[in-house]
Amino acid sequence: MLALGGIAGLAAVEAGLKVIAATPLWRVLPVIEPILGAPDYNIGYGFTPHVSGIWVRENRAPLTITDLGLRGPAGIEVAKRPGEIRVAITGDSHVEGLQVEYQYTFTALTQAMLNRAARLPESVRQVQVLNLAMSGIGPLRQLVRLEHFGYSLQPDVVMLISDASDFLTSEMTDDRLNPGYVPDASGKLVRGYAYRNRLSMRYADTIPGRAFLGLLRHSEVARLLYLRSKNSMLHILGLAPAARPTPKSAAHDGCHQDVLASLHRLWVGHAPERHWQAATVLLDEYSAGAREHRVAAFYAMRNLPVPKTACAEQQAMRAATVAVITAELARRGINFIDIDRALADRLRAESSDDLSHLYGFGRQLGGGHLNYEGHQAYATVLSEVVARSLRERPQSPN
Amino acid sequence: MPFNSLAFLALLLASWCAVQAFRRPAYVLITASLVFYAVAGPFDTIVFLVTVSLNWLIQLSGLRARWKITLAVLLNIGLIVGFKYKSLLLGAAGATGSYTDTGLPLGISFYCFQALAYHIDVARRQTAPASSFASFFLFKSFFPQLVAGPIVRAHQFLPQIERLFTGSRRRPRLIAFGLALCALGLVKKVVFADSLAPLVDEIFMAPPESAYLAWLGAALFTFQIYFDFSGYSDIAIGAAYLLGLRLPVNFLTPYISLGPREFWQRWHISLSTWIRDYLYIPLGGRHGTWIRSAIVLVASMALAGLWHGANITFIIWGTAWGIYILLGRLWPCRLEVFAPLRWLVHMLIVVALWVLFRSPSFDFAMDYFRAMLSVSNWSIPEHGAPAGYVCTGIAGLFVLHWLEARAAGRPAVLILRRYDGPLLWGCLISISLILVLIPTAAVNPFIYFRF
Numbered sequence: 001m002l003a004l005g006g007i008a009g010l011a012a013v014e015a016g017l018k019v020i021a022a023t024p025l026w027r028v029l030p031v032i033e034p035i036l037g038a039p040d041y042n043i044g045y046g047f048t049p050h051v052s053g054i055w056v057r058e059n060r061a062p063l064t065i066t067d068l069g070l071r072g073p074a075g076i077e078v079a080k081r082p083g084e085i086r087v088a089i090t091g092d093s094h095v096e097g098l099q100v101e102y103q104y105t106f107t108a109l110t111q112a113m114l115n116r117a118a119r120l121p122e123s124v125r126q127v128q129v130l131n132l133a134m135s136g137i138g139p140l141r142q143l144v145r146l147e148h149f150g151y152s153l154q155p156d157v158v159m160l161i162s163d164a165s166d167f168l169t170s171e172m173t174d175d176r177l178n179p180g181y182v183p184d185a186s187g188k189l190v191r192g193y194a195y196r197n198r199l200s201m202r203y204a205d206t207i208p209g210r211a212f213l214g215l216l217r218h219s220e221v222a223r224l225l226y227l228r229s230k231n232s233m234l235h236i237l238g239l240a241p242a243a244r245p246t247p248k249s250a251a252h253d254g255c256h257q258d259v260l261a262s263l264h265r266l267w268v269g270h271a272p273e274r275h276w277q278a279a280t281v282l283l284d285e286y287s288a289g290a291r292e293h294r295v296a297a298f299y300a301m302r303n304l305p306v307p308k309t310a311c312a313e314q315q316a317m318r319a320a321t322v323a324v325i326t327a328e329l330a331r332r333g334i335n336f337i338d339i340d341r342a343l344a345d346r347l348r349a350e351s352s353d354d355l356s357h358l359y360g361f362g363r364q365l366g367g368g369h370l371n372y373e374g375h376q377a378y379a380t381v382l383s384e385v386v387a388r389s390l391r392e393r394p395q396s397p398n
Numbered sequence: 399m400p401f402n403s404l405a406f407l408a409l410l411l412a413s414w415c416a417v418q419a420f421r422r423p424a425y426v427l428i429t430a431s432l433v434f435y436a437v438a439g440p441f442d443t444i445v446f447l448v449t450v451s452l453n454w455l456i457q458l459s460g461l462r463a464r465w466k467i468t469l470a471v472l473l474n475i476g477l478i479v480g481f482k483y484k485s486l487l488l489g490a491a492g493a494t495g496s497y498t499d500t501g502l503p504l505g506i507s508f509y510c511f512q513a514l515a516y517h518i519d520v521a522r523r524q525t526a527p528a529s530s531f532a533s534f535f536l537f538k539s540f541f542p543q544l545v546a547g548p549i550v551r552a553h554q555f556l557p558q559i560e561r562l563f564t565g566s567r568r569r570p571r572l573i574a575f576g577l578a579l580c581a582l583g584l585v586k587k588v589v590f591a592d593s594l595a596p597l598v599d600e601i602f603m604a605p606p607e608s609a610y611l612a613w614l615g616a617a618l619f620t621f622q623i624y625f626d627f628s629g630y631s632d633i634a635i636g637a638a639y640l641l642g643l644r645l646p647v648n649f650l651t652p653y654i655s656l657g658p659r660e661f662w663q664r665w666h667i668s669l670s671t672w673i674r675d676y677l678y679i680p681l682g683g684r685h686g687t688w689i690r691s692a693i694v695l696v697a698s699m700a701l702a703g704l705w706h707g708a709n710i711t712f713i714i715w716g717t718a719w720g721i722y723i724l725l726g727r728l729w730p731c732r733l734e735v736f737a738p739l740r741w742l743v744h745m746l747i748v749v750a751l752w753v754l755f756r757s758p759s760f761d762f763a764m765d766y767f768r769a770m771l772s773v774s775n776w777s778i779p780e781h782g783a784p785a786g787y788v789c790t791g792i793a794g795l796f797v798l799h800w801l802e803a804r805a806a807g808r809p810a811v812l813i814l815r816r817y818d819g820p821l822l823w824g825c826l827i828s829i830s831l832i833l834v835l836i837p838t839a840a841v842n843p844f845i846y847f848r849f
Contacts, residue, residue, distance in 0.1 A: 001824065005827075006825070009829040236835075239403065
């Protein structure tokens with residue numbers, strides 16, 4: 001009877017959480033975040049179509065993964081209609097924008113701005129901006145997602161958006177969780193897929209695996225227990241020290257010496273060598289794919305900080321880094337977008353530090369992901385770039 | 399160790415099992431209480447142990463009652479002043495130079511007030527002294543009420559403690575009642591208080607620009623603090639009940655009150671009765687001239703405000719309440735036909751007074767009040783919830799509060815008695831377990847744990 005009572009209690013909590021999620025109460029009361037995807041053979045983790053829920057970290061916003069497995073927009077068909085131009089944008093959580101409703105993400109806003117733009121070619125009837133972003137995916141996973149999924153949607157323009165520091169992390173060179181560049185027998189970097197040996201990958205497509213994933217998708221309590229199990233034991237017991245709110249931009253001299261020095265070292269000094277090799281292989285593969293599919297390719301880099309005017313040395317370091325990045329990308333037929341510089345120019349900010357208001361919500365303003373104002377700013381910058389590209393491109397069969 | 403944690407539930411379960419297994423479970427409960435408090439850290443534990451020991455020594459001393467009370471006041475009030483108000487006093491005295499601001503030991507305001515009340519009650523012969531250090535220690539350290547009350551009185555609680563040592567305690571007969579209180583407390587804390595906290599914190603980051611946000615923030619805090627504190631009290635009372643002990647009721651749905659006096663008969667009852675019995679009445683109460691009784695009332699409430707924290711806003715909050723109670727005495731309105739209007743006016747005042755409690759400084763509070771009064775500016779945030787949803791939500795919270803007043807007490811006890819059994823126990827236990835696992839955006843300690 002005790003166990004039956006326990007099940008009844010679980011059912012009561014399940015019902016309560018579902019009622020909260022289905023009513024305006026989601027704006028305030030506890031909701032359990034959805035699990036948006038499942039193990040994916042090609043990129044390690046992929047979205048599951050039709051999953052919906054409420055995102056609760058940083059800001060509360062309802063979200064739905066489309067039937068095609070995109071962040072948005074909904075209602076897209078695979079085949080394009082005549083006069084339709086598609087812009088496929090990949091990226092990480094900043095591009096995914098789960099913190100805001102889809103219509104406020106910069107991809108949706110860019111689409112709206114482009115469709116209102118007066119100076120598009122006459123042949124262009126409609127512009128669709130597809131958001132292929134996923135949290136946590138770096139440049140290589142973005143490329144793989146583009147190759148296995150994005151190109152099938154027949155884009156005319158593709159844009160990879162990543163953090164400048166992504167080229168310095170191990171994400172591109174470690175294949176235990178997702179695709180990574182690993183050296184082959186001759187030392188040449190090739191894509192590795194060691195993640196395919198993980199338990200989750202091997203059993204995801206079995207009956208128990210599908211049942212487990214289905215349970216996570218449909219049961220609030222199951223998802224709660226699963227997400228909790230990812231925490232440390234202290235957290236689970238409720239004994240972890242109180243988390244401090246994400247601090248606003250840490251006080252510093254505004255020169256961003258450390259970040260700029262490491263990026264300069266990579267792009268100008270080609271060090272660390274393994275990361276440099278991975279970056280060049282990535283750009284080569286991106287370029288090859290764009291040529292093969294005859295799309296205009298862009299690479300947008302954020303967090304390449306703009307130092308204050310007084311930081312002359314760092315300004316020079318940045319200029320040299322940007323020059324090299326632009327040249328490396330141009331050599332491969334890829335257009336470079338320096339997001340921080342574009343935003344600073346657009347908003348007449350002296351440095352990246354003056355752009356912190358574009359990030360974070362409430363108490364965390366100044367840190368975290370793009371807020372509503374940030375998405376608007378990104379959309380303004382990117383819509384101008386894409387519009388210019390569409391005006392300058394030759395009328396392609398795509 | 400927060401009450402809304404798996405660790406606390408595990409400790410409660412272990413204690414309950416031990417209480418069932420042992421005829422004299424007193425030492426088990428002492429151990430459990432030490433474990434509970436030790437999680438706060440060695441500094442807090444040492445301060446607590448020293449405080450209990452010194453209070454016991456005061457009792458053992460052969461001094462006369464008056465000297466015992468004097469020593470108890472010096473010790474317990476001195477500890478509170480030293481830990482809580484040092485910064486405020488040094489700042490007010492214009493002291494310059496650096497000094498170390500020590501952290502506030504967990505629950506010090508509660509256990510020091512409880513100790514002081516104990517000595518006064520013993521001196522007045524309202525209760526027999528504790529028979530041993532062990533019983534005194536358990537009286538002070540009983541973990542469900544240790545860090546945030548209810549502030550128990552010796553004559554109510556000490557006999558129950560003594561029975562734990564003699565083996566003649568009464569076992570709880572309605573387990574579902576204790577479990578239901580714990581589950582209710584967790585619902586209040588996890589579902590409501592922790593959900594309202596981020597919204598309140600965001601609005602109170604800076605004085606709002608619109609009256610809409612100002613009133614919204616104040617209204618949400620009104621319920622946040624109620625759910626937080628009454629939720630804690632419910633868990634404390636429920637946990638104590640399961641362990642065979644009865645703690646006094648601390649909240650009686652205060653937001654259905656129609657006036658200030660009734661409010662304080664329903665809000666934090668253990669503190670308001672402590673202030674009444676050990677401060678207000680000894681200072682003269684309503685005796686003497688009208689002016690004298692008014693001063694005593696306002697001063698008592700000001701000190702009650704000061705108890706909450708070392709900030710001028712708390713003192714002003716308490717003083718404002720004292721003046722409000724005084725006005726309620728001067729112009730009582732007993733006409734029932736005006737009851738809804740009285741309630742509305744009274745609630746508006748309560749909500750406004752909470753702004754003082756929540757504000758980090760006096761200037762902030764004044765700016766906040768200015769925003770509340772800027773009736774020409776009712777702008778709603780662009781990406782916020784529609785005003786209709788918000789008003790419905792606030793109204794819903796009041797309806798819930800009214801339902802709690804109706805359902806709590808005898809009707810609930812009758813239902814629990816009827817369905818008491820393993821099925822209901824299992825249901826309440828699983829609800830409690832799931833509730834403590836619900837993640838929150840940030841850790842929100844119980845508000846009164848900070849006092």
